[in-house]
Amino acid sequence: MPPAIRQILDMNAFDASRKSGPGNPLLERRLQNFGAASVLFYRSPIEMVRARGAWMVAENGKQYLDFYNNVPSVGHCHxxxxxxxxxxxxxxxxxxxxxxxxxxxxxxxxxxxxxxxxxxxxxxxxxxxxxxxxxxxxxxxxxxxxxxxxxxxxxxxxxxxxxxxxxxxxxxxxxxxxxxxxxxxxxxxxxxxxxxxxxxxxxxxxxxxxxxxxxxxxxxxxxxxxxxxxxxxxxxxxxxxxxxxxxxxxxxxxxxxxxxxxxxxxxxxxxxxxxxxxxxxxxxxxxxxxxxxxxxxxxxxxxxxxxxxxxxxxxxxxxxxxxxxxxxxxxxxxERLMENALNVGGQIVAGLNTLRASHPVITAVRGCGLFIGTDLCADGDPRRPDQSITTDVINGLKERGVLIGAAGKYGNTLKLRPPLCLTAGEANIFLNALEDTLGQTR
Missing domain, CATH: 3.40.640.10 (Type I PLP-dependent aspartate aminotransferase-like (Major domain))
Known part of the structure; x- marks a missing residue:
């Protein structure tokens, strides 16, 4: 059976029909206010309260390295x-x-x-x-x-x-x-x-x-x-x-x-x-x-x-x-952010290719600068895109404090778009988190 095509707003989306346990009052208000048009990320949505540079901070104080949001391109709240x-x-x-x-x-x-x-x-x-x-x-x-x-x-x-x-x-x-x-x-x-x-x-x-x-x-x-x-x-x-x-x-x-x-x-x-x-x-x-x-x-x-x-x-x-x-x-x-995007992006691509050698689920690494796509496929077969692995990795990275998105016809491409001010050290935080996540993913 061919893989299912993913609609863009469904990628990494919170599924309100599957929520269980004690309710989150703010989540309930959002669903009530937005109705069917509500689009939230992750199996358990995050309440964000502030951000700076490449980092966002949740209501519970947890910090997240932002590899998703290309809107604050020169850094959150510059x-x-x-x-x-x-x-x-x-x-x-x-x-x-x-x-x-x-x-x-x-x-x-x-x-x-x-x-x-x-x-x-x-x-x-x-x-x-x-x-x-x-x-x-x-x-x-x-x-x-x-x-x-x-x-x-x-x-x-x-x-x-x-x-x-x-x-x-x-x-x-x-x-x-x-x-x-x-x-x-x-x-x-x-x-x-x-x-x-x-x-x-x-x-x-x-x-x-x-x-x-x-x-x-x-x-x-x-x-x-x-x-x-x-x-x-x-x-x-x-x-x-x-x-x-x-x-x-x-x-x-x-x-x-x-x-x-x-x-x-x-x-x-x-x-x-x-x-x-x-x-x-x-x-x-x-x-x-x-x-x-x-x-x-x-x-x-x-x-x-x-x-x-x-x-x-x-x-x-x-x-x-x-x-x-x-x-x-x-x-x-x-701040020479174009040069930074080229250098730090190259570091990330090199790191992803290193991970690819030991994690066959990574079947391709593409992109330039700080816009990178990484395909995840079952059994290392590029023609078997695996949405479930991608979802597991995205949520696993979230648990490790990294925010990332998905793309592609089948939703199996990790989409990396961190702020252009991303440092080499922050790039390594992402690579280490991804390696740890892949090690824990089937």
Missing amino acids: PRVVDAISDQVATLNIHTRYLTRVVDDYLDALKATLPGHLDNLLLSCTGSEANDLALRIASTWTGNRGFIVTETAYHGNTLATTDISPAALKKNPLPDHVVAIPPPSPLVFEDGVAQGFAAAMAKAVATLDRRGYGVAALICDSIFSSDGVFSDPAGFLADAVDVVRQAGGLYIADEVQPGFARTGECMWGFQRHAVRPDLVTMGKPMGNGFPMAGVAARAAHMNRFCEDVGYFNTFGGNPVAAAAGQAVLDIIRE
Whole structure:
């Protein structure tokens, strides 16, 4: 029997139907308040009360090393971000219908990290909003309505972005204007990842043409995070982008997860593949926890979009968000966090490969910088993904004070995304905890 496909919100999720024993009053309140939309981690959810750097602290005083949350990218509660937000909110916070120097200073600094052909930036509050806007811009420019994604992609929770997020769909198939292709996995394409991925893209283009939609865009994140983290070989994405462009579509680089120095080699994940995106979307790490997101676009694309639609975002681009964003850019540069991500990430990959030699359940280690995926499979067989082992390891790491997530079509990939400030010593804490956990896991 083939392994069950895992829906993204089910990975490592608390199952309220299985709770037993004396009730947790706060847990009961959460379930009552959120209802069916409640998503909590772990067999026994944790109540968190504070955090700093790469560490979080629970209500009972237990400390947890955070290898999951990529939102506080420069570290939980970084004092420079806290000060920037506090100072600005005490001075002025208003929408973008007024000129405010802090906003345009930030936009200039952000644009300086991006390719020069991306002239315009629009700021929003969430990555979902940013991706929704990018889809609309692509459709307006191309006159087409079809989109290509990978088969376990996640790009947001608006109506439009849920349609292009196979990982979020529990029952319904993808709508007719969306085609999903396999991720750039060696298990799918063996040694010909670039050629195979491009060929799959060409088939998707033909399908959308046959259905009468044409191709508006390929949208993907360059680390293919929800698919299970596929980053190599560097450059493989270029051929697939060429296929889409030859069909009249655009390339939307969703940098919400791989962006802002996380890959360690460059500021943006797409840069590893030597491709020039038509649109770049960004979010979570921008404000280190302060909600902000954005779209970078060619001026011609933005002009064409605005001819048809008036666009304004009340909270997008507010001065407090800009102050937070500027602090994040400054910290990445001044604390050399890109270099740190490369070095400490390399240490983690080397440590995982050492563990792999003595623990056959680890069948693959992938990633770059501080974005790493590790497959766990039964009997060391890469084609037997084991969700139960993965769940046991995730909960075992939690008991040992390390927080980690899962990814992939079958939910058997450990997904590592610690803050970029992670130290070599903290990396070793994780590796030692994982070794101990694997030793206690069947």
